[in-house]
Amino acid sequence: MPSTQPSSPKQSASDQATAWFARLHADDVTAAEQEQFKSWYRESQQHAQAYDKMLLLWDRLEAPGKRVNARVEAEQPALAHRPVPGKQPYIRRLMAASALALVVLLSYQLPVHYQNWQSDYYTAPGKQLTVVLNDGSRLTLNTDTALAVNLSDSQRSIELLRGEAYFQVSPDKNRPFIVSNGIAKARAVGTAFSVKKTDEDMQVIVSEGTVEVSAGKTDAPTLVHINQQVDYQQGRVGPVIPTDILETLAWQRGQLIFKRQPLARVITEVNRYRSGQIMIINPKLKERVVSGVFDTADPNAVVDGVKTTLKVSSMNLSNQLVLLY
Incomplete structure (x- = not known):
């Protein structure tokens, strides 16, 4: 090396x-x-x-x-x-x-x-939490999520520290509702949308109304409408693309849906629902393709499914750590 x-x-x-x-x-x-x-x-x-x-x-x-x-x-x-x-x-x-x-x-x-x-509210892996704020807005925290809430006379601010949450915003034209990952922002007045934070990246999915997504002070906000999503990656807001709400927000129904996704991405998502980690030791496995519908209440079933369909081996080092090789 x-x-x-x-x-x-x-x-x-x-x-x-x-x-x-x-x-x-x-x-x-x-x-x-x-x-x-x-x-x-x-x-x-x-x-x-x-x-x-x-x-x-x-x-x-x-x-x-x-x-x-x-x-x-x-x-x-x-x-x-x-x-x-x-x-x-x-x-x-x-x-x-x-x-x-x-x-x-x-x-x-x-x-x-x-x-x-x-944070003001957080969830452990595998848990969800619904909170109703003083303004009537409803927040649903998905697994392994933490966020801080700041309600003032001029705006309603949410900082997503980690994880994923769904926001049903009570309309208030005098106080915009803003969700930030510390860099990028999603701004709404009265709508419903989800925000997911992964490291420094952020994904916004809109199921009702319109959300403005921006990063920095110079770029014009990107408008995201119903059944659309946008990703903030590598310091910039990407293109707006259509999204299947039933699939991307399946976690609200207790499901994870994968359609021909790389195993590495599947495991990253499944790990959010476990108290420990599943880790891929053999790099050749990371790009193997996986499809399926899994129960968020039983994330370990993914390991059984992967072992059967991809013919891989696993080792449990503890109740929390599983190696795939």
Whole structure:
């Protein structure tokens, strides 16, 4: 691997710290990369705190890591104790990926707790919550969602910290209703729409009325009408496209509907409904196509469906962590 920084400035400090941690523990890490890491670590207090937090998480994983190793050896003793051409490197990669998966799992949980503390309302994985605000607007929070509410005399402001919510807005021309992910904004007066936040991106789906979506102060707002959606990605608002409300908002009926979607995207969505994570260890599986209708109350059924249709294997490292390979 070339000696270049494994993290990107577009990533959060936590994501960069995770990338550096994985690279520094690789067998082929170079002296140049170690120097680059030192520069990154000293670059800001945020970097240092993120990496120190990662070290603390790793310390806590020492015992689970030993259990992972013991289980792999117990389940595949012939591969663990006898050299088999072409198999040993795979087992080592699986064990390394297992340990890193545990790190990623815990590193995800820390910011979630912080967002919950910042929010006015939040939901745990697999749960939903309906809230009626003082102005009569109704908010339905989907799984693993957190948002903060600020109602003033001039506007009604919602900051979506993570997740997805559906908004049925009570009309008030004097107080526009604005939902933001911290960068992009969706503005409505009286309508119904959903907003989903993924990292720095945002998706808006309109089921009633019209919503203005904007980012920055210079670009003109994009109008999104009923049965349409728009995505804010990579710093810009994309084109407005038609959407099937029955499919895209199926979560309100307790369903997840996938039509020829890459497995990586399916697993990302399903993970929002679980208290833990399903992780794809074999990169070749990520682009395999999946179609189906799943019950949000039973997200683990997706693993059974994937194993049957795609002929893949899985390993449960705990009640929360499942590896696909």
